[in-house]
Amino acid sequence: MFGIGLLKGLFTTLKNLLGPVFTVQYPNKKVGLIGALKFHKKSPLEFLRTQPNEFIKSLAGLHEVPEYPSQAPRFRGQDFNWFEDRCTGCASCAKYCPLGIIKIETTPGSRDEKEGSSYDIDVFDIDIGRCMFCGLCVEACPFDALHMGSGFERANEKRKGLVIPVDELRTAIKTPSTWFRPQMEDKNYKPKEKGAEIKDWHDVGRHEQPSDEELTEKWVNER
């Protein structure tokens, strides 16, 4: 009979209409009172006292709370994380970048007299306006100094704002992605959790820092 197929289709859409919602309302979703209290972790009276307007809004289900899509720990994000103490200025990352967007200038230097760590980095600019986030620079880094970031909100109106200068890399909050860093996956590190910031550069390496004796053995005695 003509029309059976159409009715079957309409039944399917009805089923999906009543099913669970898949869409994530990034950046803000509207919630009611219960959702608002859950998010702010406040009692109803406290919420009424501190934010009366928002309390009334939440009664109508119009209070807005931020909502983020779920993000895998390996997600290759925008803000590169760079640990200066690990970096020797070897420029492997700049060499392996398919687009050549990493600019490094070093001066032989003052920082440390140990082998492999005696270069000062003056310029370390990453032009993420041209970056395609393939992560080959991270793969190439032999000392685990450069990591992919985990953010994705670095939109800008000017091209200049898309260049990450060395000062920003030095001072940025470091929540690196675990992409190509199995040692961090072993520690079950999740960059998007609260308090995931890494402050100590020792925590991100594949191996411990070699001692002076080991370095002498490897670089002096064996040669």
Add this chain to the structure above:
Amino acid sequence: MSTELVTMNIGPIHPSTHGVFRMRVTFDGETIIDAEPIIGYLHRGSEKLAEERTYTQVVTLTDRMDYTASMTNNQAYILSVEKLSGITPSERGVWLRMIASELQRIAAHSVAIGFLINDLGAWHTPLLYLLREREKILELFEMMCGARITNSYLRPGGVFMDAPDEFWPSLNRFLDEMPNRLDDIENLLTDNEIILARTQNVAILDKNDAINASITGPMLRASGVDWDLRHRNPYDYYEKISFRRPLGTVGDNNDRYLVRLHEIRESLKIVEQCLDLIEPGPVQPEEVPFLVRPPKGESYVPIEAPKGELGFYLVSDGGISPFRCHVRAPSLINLTLLRDMVIGYKIADLFVTFGSIDVNMGEVDR
């Protein structure tokens, strides 16, 4: 009554052209007299760019050719590099990339079906149901390799990193859910009278015409030719896998839709078989260097990409980057028959036929 022929440009920017594609169409009333496809609006010179990048760096370029099926692009390129440089891939790496490429096939076919139905005028409801399923695959890819579309997951010798622990339960959940979702799609679309009236016996592609024009992929199978490179010329470990190859009978737009839908079910079975056979181990052999330097020679390994036979013809002069890289792109070759298929049909059938070919302009123009 005397009529006048009208020549019209459709595209290059047009919602129905799936990218930047232009057709110069001549109509007599609503009937198509002539349709001339004009391509080249998305040409980025990927083949030339590959000549000045190392073998590993070229993987990132292959992502951007057919951007709905990056994993299979990576696979075709990597197989060619492995043959060229004589690398034996590690077992787990091969299984992982087979799982990845079959998931990618499901995602690519979902896009193909969704936009075909979208072109028919079923605005967005079926499309978004299918994109929702694709989204789950993209999330699996994000867990695996940190990116959703431009994966760059594969490396010569396997993959660069094992899938994380949380990937396997998510994959199992997806495999459990997906057949039900496909039943939904079938209920919604397959018996729908409007869709049948619009697609059945429209733009029939004859078996011999298809073979003569070297059409490959689901389009060829919809015309009734049993030609699947996973079965005829197995690469990776496909000879250890058993799967059916759905065939069409008429070769019209409806058959092309049905073949893709059934191939999704077969891909799910392939992933399940891969999960049974995969064993722990290294994902890339130790001896593979970061900078692959193959000996002089040339190689071509065709694979069954979602859209047809995809292969990278690589010539090496012994250096660190390919001397020449040519892509046999299925989209481009499947597109060549568009004109012969649409002549004599109405203007509304043009877009449906174009959607049923399932081209990706990133791959056509490269």
